[in-house]
Amino acid sequence: MLIASLFFTSCVEPIEFDPGDVSPYPVLVSRPCGDSTVSVYISKSRFFLANSSNVHALDDATVTLTVNGVPSAGVYDDGACNGYGGYLFPLLPRPGDSLRIEALVPGFSDKVSAVTAIPQQPSFEIVDCVVDTNVQENWGNIQAKIRFKVNCSGPNEYYAVRILKAFSASDTLNLDDLNFIVNDPIVNNSNFEDVLDGYNGSFWDREMFFSSELFTGGSHEFTAVLEYWQGYWESFSSNPFTLYLEVRALSPELYRYIRTTGGPNSELDELFGEPVQVFCNIDGGIGIFGGYTIKRSGMPEVHYGHVDMPEQYYYKSTKK
Amino acid sequence: MKHHLICPCLLLSLLLLSCMRLSAQSYTISGTIRDDASSETLISATIYDMLSGKGTLTNAQGRYSLTLPQGEVRLRISYVGYQPYFDTFQLSANRELNISLTPNRQLQTVTVTADRVSSHRSSQMSAIDIPVEHIKSVPVLFGETDVLKALQLLPGVQSGTEGMSGIYVRGGGPDQNLFLLDGVPLYNVNHLGGFFSAFNADAIKNVTLYKGSFPARFGGRLSSVLDITTNDGNDKRLHGNASIGVIAAKVNLEGPIYKDKTTFNVSLRRTYFDLLMQPAIMAISTLEDMGRTNLGYYFYDLNAKVTHRFSERSRLIASWYSGDDRIYARMRYVYDNGDESVKLGYNWGNMVGSLRWNYELTPRLFMNVTGAYTRYRNEINTTFEENEVYDSEINYYSATMYYKSGIRDITAKVDFDFQPNPDHTVKFGGAWVHHIFQPDITGNKMEYNDGDDNLRYDTVIGQSIVHANELTAFIEDDWNVGEMLKINAGVNVTGFAVQGKFYPSLQPRLSGRLMLSDDLSVKAGYSYMTQYMHQLSNSSISLPSDLWVPVTARIEPMYAHQLAAGVFYNWSGIADFSAELYYKRMNNMLEYKDGSSFFGLSAGWEDKVCMGDGWSYGLELLAQRTIGDITGWVGYTWSRTMRLFDRPGETLNNGEPFPAKYDRRHDISVMVSYKPNEEFDCSATWVFSTGNTGTLALQEYVDPYEGEISYVSSRNNFRMPAYHRLDVGFNFHKQKKHGIRTWSLSVYNLYNRKNPFLVFERFDTASIVNGVHYGSSLVKLSLFPIIPSISYSFKF
Structure with a gap:
């Protein structure tokens, strides 16, 4: 009865919420694979309470991929990145190569960058x-x-x-x-x-x-x-x-990213556990760059x- | 380790040497200080020789021992709220002096002090001694007096979630508090998910909360010790108190069994809604053709204590507590050729029994021997039975499922109070505790019999019982180094053996007081605490499934270092002011990994948690008025509590520090009580605190390979709105022929502040138009609006 009365008297109402800066982050997602063409997805995030759709690929960024110190510019392709659209590079990085990505995303003053390496063949x-x-x-x-x-x-x-x-x-x-x-x-x-x-x-x-x-x-x-x-x-x-x-x-960075995007272990965990913090290795933005x-x-x-x-x-x- | 041992050993040697300093012309005055009306022993009463300036306090049994030089003695024996007793005599031999103090009706006081006599004079700091009368006067939810909620109003003690009894002391977690009921630990102190605590104020004599600078006699938890002593019982005549409120009814009886020798005290509290609702439930079940149905929920607390006084030097005390929450449902349906029934029982609660023998070996040496048993258990039982008659054959089917978890302790301990001379009060002793952890066991039984076939199925699944042994030895000395300086130094040595692993711990404790003037003192203290068990719990709500587990080979004991320092000022005996700074470092704390939680089953719990560190620091200010018609206090705490989980394989928040869930920058509490006469009193409390933290994914983005990702920038990156609330209470007393009746009115949350209990995102799926999200909002669930309540009590 007490619980019932609590439900009766309880109320739900919007919270006075000051989230601070709700402006979007630049997003960079790329999983370069050894001996394969590298594609890079660039977009921006949305504030979770914003009345807007998720932003899809931005085609006007300037993206540079540096492999073992040799830079190359990416070209936007609508079909890249699982059909979401992204930047393609005419490179086939080899196992053991070091990669650095840099992007200038319109609307963001800071450069977005990240590094990774292509692991050796298993x-x-x-x-x-x-x-x-x-x-x-x-x-x-x-x-x-x-x-x-x-x-x-x-x-x-x-x-x-x-x-x-x-x-x-x-x-x-x-x-x-x-x-x-x-x-x-x-x-x-x-x-x-x-x-x-x-x-x-x-x-x-x-x-x-x-x-x-x-x-x-x-x-x-x-x-x-x-x-x-x-x-x-x-x-x-x-x-x-x-x-x-x-x-x-x-x-390591791709491993941690994939692990953390899996979400909670169960529905109970989703209800009672802490939200899973998705790994990010992008300086100046969010996302993942992992080989x-x-x-x-x-x-x-x-x-x-x-x-x-x-x-x-x-x-x-x-x-x- | 060697370095660790040297300091305490040197310190102890110094103390022991100083204790040897006994004068050949000294004699000891010893005795018991009691309340004249009830004969209850008074804890922490002051015995002071005004000529020599030496004094002492009564111990937990109301006994004192004061050794003074031969000659004239001018004693003053005092206790707050009582008329002081004065006596002058020539001391030429050891003397027994038992005094009963008379309550002072003219000078009603409400005090919350580090020591009831004078907080600024004691060497103890970071301790709160709260009178039960005051606990009863604090207006609370549904008018139900609650010890823990009264403590939440004090600096350094924070409440958890709205309406909950849990306490968070100086940045520690809810499982870092040791609750002692007559010296025996209580593992679950909550009823109804934490909305009410298990302590019935009618049964309580004394409540002391230690937040830091722990005396060496205490150990086992990192953050606090709540030491509760229950009433012994009136040894002159039968007294009682009965009350009924919105939630529960209570009755308390005390009196002599054998006058001046044996007393009893019994208190019972029980909620009664289930009894009131039973006829309605029966009627509804009949109307709805549900067979005979009965269901309900209640909780109860039963405290019982019998004290037998062999002499002033020897007492035997048997005390008992049991408190349970029970959910029950029974349904029986009878049809033409048979019947079926379903039974559900869900019980959880504590049981504590102890037997103590207090004996004064010599006027200077007091012994206390205790044997105790404590148990917390959580049980679910469901049974389904069916009987059916077919062609004169009886078919029988039954299925039973049960779940059990809990913890049991068997304790044997002995401790001594020794006062070799007025400058030293030494306490020492040892204890052995056998812990029996029963993490969780699930059993299923099934039986089927149709005359031809007979089928039986019986299985038990679960974690095996874990036995652990804990040994403790301690020694501490409260030492008057001079007129100005007083030191309390000691050491607590423990060892915990579990699953073939032994964890030793040596915990030094030190605190000191320096009098700068008669009214002004400074104090400082250091304590090291170790904790060998963790409570697996899920959320801010206290659930019966919360499970105590011991340390393991992988999960090491928690330990904490705490430093505190403060200034204490007494203004003409009218008001006290204090300011305390503290810093606490906690190691091997547990937090759930991202996306993990605990819900009843302990299997694999070690994989769900990370081990890391934490720290907390803050400033606590307290100003209180203790005398007059208007009394009360204002408390303020500024604090910061952080966690760091950066060990390899145990990282949270990318190995960066993050605020704890109950990290609150500001906590303010104001308590005012007004008592113009004996027939009326009222009180009001106002609390304000910075909101709790929580974790929110503030940004979302699309990953072409993983889909939509919710991005959490850091753990506990969001802060709920501030919490504040005003409660008021009014008590109307009237002397009747056989006693005093009291009507109590209280209003919880007077200005109807909608404080958040939960915060979550409300997402209307119908509001997605062409992929655009509309209408998402962050909402709060508020549980307690303005809640008036009324209760009636009669005291005789």
Whole structure:
């Protein structure tokens, strides 16, 4: 009754709120990838209570990318940056290159700048892959177990892992990222921050992030488990298909950014926890400038017929 | 570590040597000081020899010991609110002098002083001794007297969120306060989510809050110690007090069981809304064809104390407290061929039992032995049962789910008061506490029986019970170095053993007072405190699911250094003024990581928190008038409280300092009480404080790869509007044939200030037109508008 009376007497009304300076910040978002064209998205932020739409790409900025001390100017392209529009650079930075970005954004007096580096190519190997079609655990009845080993060369290295499926063995352009889970004593008992994101042995996700801190800079072998309903696999099983293991080596800044854009861990955390502070490494603005490299390795074709499929498919890989 | 040990050891050696200085012609006067009307012992009464200028105070049991040279003694025994007692005699042998002081009806006073006699003369600083009469006179929410809310009106003590009982002392968190009820810790001091505290003022004799310069006898928390002593009971005749208010009804009875030997004191408080609502709920459930339904919520507090006096030198005290919050729901539905029932019970609360033996070994040495048990538990039970008859066969189905968490302590301790000579009052002792942490256990039971099949299912999931042992030893000396200088020095040594790990801690304490004139003194103090447990809680609201957990191999004990210094001035015995500066450094504090919270289940809690540091500094000013018809005080605190989490893997706010949630620059409290005669008194309080901080994402932007991003520039980057409120209360007393009746009227938030309880963004999704956001606003939820209340009490 008391609680009811509190609700009855309580009231909600706008707050007298002085947020101070609500003017927008220049935004720079770029994820340069080794051996790929660099694209840079420039826009500006909006005050969260402003009656305005989110500002999309600004096409009148002056953007300069310097790779290992050699500058180049960017050219605006409507189709760049996932179709949001951005500045393209005729450069293919190599692993190990140092990058600096500078932008003069109309409406902002200060220059926006950031630095990053392209990490070295990740080193990993697939140990084996087992596909079992007759499991009755969790929520799937088709299970794939992929054992792979990631070799870190030292501390402060950051990785992201995905498992992808090509709809047909030769179609590497159309890849579907799959949900998987990692059952690993180190992963499950990890006390490290910045080690894993979204993986605690009971949570399925499409991407796993970790740092070399997990295994003190050395190698570690993971087992990724994928489970699907038979009908899902059958939908693309008329042709042989290939599973790919993709490992990205991330710069520290990109790793922290991706981790923090994931938001709270749960709805309760969103309600009761502190808002997640998104990482930013842009001087004079907000956003991210973080490099990465990518490496992908395919397992030999999986032939999965409606009738002929053996109960267990086993493949022992050769070293990649 | 070696360096750490040298200073306290040298200090102790010096103290012990100085204690040896005993005169061959000295004799000891000892005894008990009591209230003449109730025979309650008086704590911190002054015994002062006007010829030698030596004096002492009564201890927590009302006992004193004063060793003086042989010869004439001119004693003055005084206590605020009582007529002083004078006696002159020749001291030629040890003497027992038990005095009962008479309450002074002509000189009603309300005092909040660092020492009831004279705050500026005591070596203790940063302590508040608040009379219970004053606690009762403070107008509060729903008219329900509340010890903690009265303390929130004092400098250096901040309230949390609107209406809550939680206290935040000098930048510390709510789990850094040690609440002692008759010397035994209480883990959850809140009812109804924190709107009311667990302390029933009718059962309380004395309340002392230490904010800093902690005496060595206290330890275990970083920020404060609230030492509450309950009434022993009147040993002359039966007395009582009954009252009923908007929320709760209370009854208090005290009296002799065996005259002049054994007394009792029993207090019960219970909310009664559930009882009033029961007929209505039954009627509604019948009307709605819901079967027999009963549901409700209540909380209660039961304090009981029995004191047996073997002699003036020996007392045995048994005390008990239990307080629970209970939510219950029962529903039973009967149909043609069976019935089904649902039961829900949600209980949380404390239970404390203690047995103490006070014994005066010699006139100079007083012993106090305590055995105690304290428990906080949080339990949920739900049961569903169904009986069905099919073809003369009975089908039975039941499902039960329960959840349990809590903490239990078993304590054994002994402490001594020793007064070798008038210049030294030494306290020493030791304690062993066995902690039993039960983080959380969930159980499920299911049973099905249809005559042919019989199915049973029983499982328990949860964290295993953690046992920990805490050992403590302490020694402190209140030392009159000379006429001007007084020092309180001591050391508290603790060790905490948990899960194969042992954490030792040596905590020196030092405070001193220098009299610059009869009215003016300066004081300074240093204390080092260690805390071995944390409370996992979620928000500013105190939830029953808040869980106490011990330190672990990874989460180390918290510790704090605090320095304080101040000036104290007494103006002709009419008013006191004080100004205190403090600086507190806290290490190994916990904060939740971004996007993490705690909600009941402790599994993986270590991964959700970061360990870091914090500091707080401030200035506390207090001006109070203690004598006359109009009494009260004005308190002001300027403070700053920061956190820094920059350890590798434990960073928050990018490793930059950020303000704590309850960092408030200004806190003002004004309390005025007016008592023109015995039939009427009134009081008013006004509080103002800078708003709490919070974290808001003030900017948004689009990331082509991640979507819309809300950008938080820093933690606690937003400050809520300032908080202020005026409360008034009026008491009308009338002497009746059998006692005094009192009507109390109070108005909470007289000018209807809409203070924020929560702030959030109100977002109308219908207001997005062509991608443009319209109508977003930041709103506050205010819980308590102007709330009048009334209560009636009768004292006999």
